[in-house]
Amino acid sequence: MFIRSKTRPFGRQLSTPLVRTLLIALYTLYPLGCILQLMPMTSGGGVMASLAGLALVVGAIGIFAVLAGSSLQRQTQEPENLLDERERIERNRASFQAHSVFSGIVLIGVLYMMLTTDMAANDKLHLWQPTEGAHWNAIFGGLILLSFTLPGAILAFGKTPPEMD
Amino acid sequence: MIHNRLSVFRAERNLSRKDLAEAVGVNPQTIGYLERGDYAPSVELALKLAALFEVPVEHLFSLKPFAPLATSLRDPES
Numbered sequence: 001m002f003i004r005s006k007t008r009p010f011g012r013q014l015s016t017p018l019v020r021t022l023l024i025a026l027y028t029l030y031p032l033g034c035i036l037q038l039m040p041m042t043s044g045g046g047v048m049a050s051l052a053g054l055a056l057v058v059g060a061i062g063i064f065a066v067l068a069g070s071s072l073q074r075q076t077q078e079p080e081n082l083l084d085e086r087e088r089i090e091r092n093r094a095s096f097q098a099h100s101v102f103s104g105i106v107l108i109g110v111l112y113m114m115l116t117t118d119m120a121a122n123d124k125l126h127l128w129q130p131t132e133g134a135h136w137n138a139i140f141g142g143l144i145l146l147s148f149t150l151p152g153a154i155l156a157f158g159k160t161p162p163e164m165d
Numbered sequence: 166m167i168h169n170r171l172s173v174f175r176a177e178r179n180l181s182r183k184d185l186a187e188a189v190g191v192n193p194q195t196i197g198y199l200e201r202g203d204y205a206p207s208v209e210l211a212l213k214l215a216a217l218f219e220v221p222v223e224h225l226f227s228l229k230p231f232a233p234l235a236t237s238l239r240d241p242e243s
């Protein structure tokens with residue numbers, strides 16, 4: 001997802017350290033927020049934890065909104081004919097790597113679900129499993145955020161762009 | 166690795182990276198990557214740049230490192 005503004009058709013130029021910081025914050029705040037928000041009362045959850053979790057999730061979505069308008073996100077989402085040859089090559093490499101990472105994460109998730117279901121059925125070990133709609137919403141929300149930002153993250157943590165004159 | 170004299174030619178023409186990028190239809194960052202040696206251009210882009218500076222492409226790009234400018238001036242055969 002790239003949000004193009006009328007004033008900045010090529011996206012907002014953010015410095016590489018800032019983009020890296022925003023991405024780390026996004027990938028930390030969202031899961032932390034979801035855990036706090038969905039933590040059951042018996043495990044220390046409550047109204048305050050839920051509100052703190054909500055604040056973190058809203059913060060993560062705000063960070064996503066900033067990234068969605070950046071030039072880096074443009075490079076990952078723009079149609080090919082609007083990118084130059086270097087941008088296309090880098091985008092294709094980043095998309096391939098992002099696809100591999102994303103597939104790996106989904107595979108680990110499926111394996112986890114399979115093992116926890118199996119162990120719970122045999123009454124061996126009871127690990128956490130998503131049971132409510134809110135749990136699945138949090139997981140899918142995270143996967144959507146990750147799929148939208150992962151190619152850009154791979155670009156951001158790759159080569160540092162040259163300084164402009 | 167492909168070596169280039171892009172920054173020398175650009176400075177000589179007093180062009181900014183943005184000007185040069187617009188002239189050959191690429192992102193200004195791409196010019197930066199080229200000058201830094203972090204990106205090897207396509208034949209098309211190399212030819213466009215050479216045409217813009219009105220020099221043969223091998224004056225702009227080389228597989229071997231270019232001799233320093235002072236050496237080239239002293240000994241034009243180098």
